[in-house]
Amino acid sequence: MTYVRVAVFQASLVLAPEGSVVGExxxxxxxxxxxxxxxxxxxxxxxxxxxxxxxxAPTLRTNARGQVAFDGVPLVTAAGAVTSALxxxxxx
Numbered sequence: 001m002t003y004v005r006v007a008v009f010q011a012s013l014v015l016a017p018e019g020s021v022v023g024e025x026x027x028x029x030x031x032x033x034x035x036x037x038x039x040x041x042x043x044x045x046x047x048x049x050x051x052x053x054x055x056x057a058p059t060l061r062t063n064a065r066g067q068v069a070f071d072g073v074p075l076v077t078a079a080g081a082v083t084s085a086l087x088x089x090x091x092x
Contacts, residue, residue, distance in 0.1 A: 010086060014068055017080035026082060029074040060091035 016024075027036055059071045067074040068082045068091055075082040084091070 010089075012085040014091065015083050015085075017077055017082065019079035020077045024077045024079070026075050026077055028070060029076045029081070057092065062087050062089050062091060064088055 025036070056070065061069055062084045063069050063072070063074065064087050066083045066085065066087045068084055069075065
């Protein structure tokens with residue numbers, strides 16, 4: 001008897017909440033008002049081998065409600081949570 005393993009891969013875009021605007025900042029839901037006022041670090045070189053994305057990417061997932069989360073904490077804008085049509089999966 002032969003067994004065949006079939007893997008099903010799905011892809012979906014991450015969706016900004018309705019009412020958000022292009023360029024709006026995304027924060028962790030638990031961020032304080034003071035943390036939300038911090039400026040981005042413009043010195044990050046994304047071509048460098050120490051790219052921050054490489055350490056952040058493995059902890060980005062969607063939760064059971066389809067909200068995109070970093071280390072279990074949902075990502076939000078002023079208009080609401082960042083979502084995906086797929087729940088409980090890794091974000092790449």
